[in-house]
Amino acid sequence: MEIVATYVYQGWPENKGWCARCEGHRHQRGFIASLSDGSAVMLGRNCGQAVFGTSWDHLEAAFKATRSRQDRLLELDRMAPIIDRLLERLKAWRHPAQKLTASHRRFRAEIPILQQKLSDAVAQAGGVLTVHVRERDAAEEARRAERGTGGDEPVYRWVEKSVHRIAGQGYFAARDPQALVAESEKALKEVRAAQGDTDARSLASLKQLKRHIETAVENLQTVAAVHSGAGAFFEPRNLRAIAEWANEARGAGQRDLHGHFDADGEELYLETPDGQVCSMGPPPDLGSLDPEVLDLAAQLRPSASD
Secondary structure: OEEEEEEEOOOOOOOOEOOOOOOOOOEOEEEEEEOOOOOEEEEEHHHHHHHHOOOHHHHHHHHHHHHHHHHHHHHHHHHHHHHHHHHHHHHHHHHHHHHHHHHHHHHHHHOHHHHHHHHHHHHHHOOEEEEEEEEEOHHHHHHHHHHOOOOOOOOEEEEEEEEEEOOOHHHHOOOOHHHHHHHHHHHHHHHHHHOOOHHHOOHHHHHHHHHHHHHHHHHHHHHHHHHHHHHHHOOHHHHHHHHHHHHHHHHOOOOOOOOEEEEEOOEEEEEOOOOOEEEEOOOOOOOOOOOHHHHHHHOOOOOOOO
8 A cells, every 4th residue: 555645625625525334424534555456545544554453653753754855856857957057157156255264364364353352243233333431421410410319420330332334234244255165066966966876865865965055055155245345345434434433442441453443545554552554455356246146045035844
């Protein structure tokens, strides 16, 4: 016996599927089975269990596993030409990805503390740069005056103030886009290589191939975010605001921001206390990303949920 379909009636309709054993229409759940002689039979859940001695849960789980495996095989067949085209077009992403990785390495080498603080702001605060400023606490002074305590002494408090929202936050989505592109190429090649032996692959193995595809797509979307973010991040206006924030933050107590920051055009500068000048600018000769890559990657999304 092989299950070829299952049925479940939602609610409790008066007329349900006909059962070959009890010849009734009372079963809310059941299945259609293909028998060894080639015939097919429709049975309700309990009747089917009584006839074949197999639990409904076991039959349903086995059927769903078979159907899921078939769906994944069909998905792989659909994706094969897309992956081939994607791998070919993805070669054009290697150069920009290498330039972006080199840019982050330069940032880490030149002004590492600023790179880390900006990364943290993007990850934890929506890219908002803040400083803590000391200001008069008028409300507390009024309360003390009402109670007759504190005299005329001013009361101060520390308040967090938003200074600037970083532009081009996608630039900080990953520090090694080159590795992400390489990882995506490797994953997609493994999927294509596996399509020659899908008959021998288990459902778990097919699920792993699906995860390879998902990882590749996510990686490429991240690389695109870094590339797009780089253009906005290195705009002169953004760099000037970052330099002003860093100087203000240092003055407000962030002593790890040593030296004086400045910006000129698309270059960000740090003059250290010992007179050394460090700089950070946009990646040279970055180039563009082939937009077809993301279009093809979007087509690798499953055509149906499984």
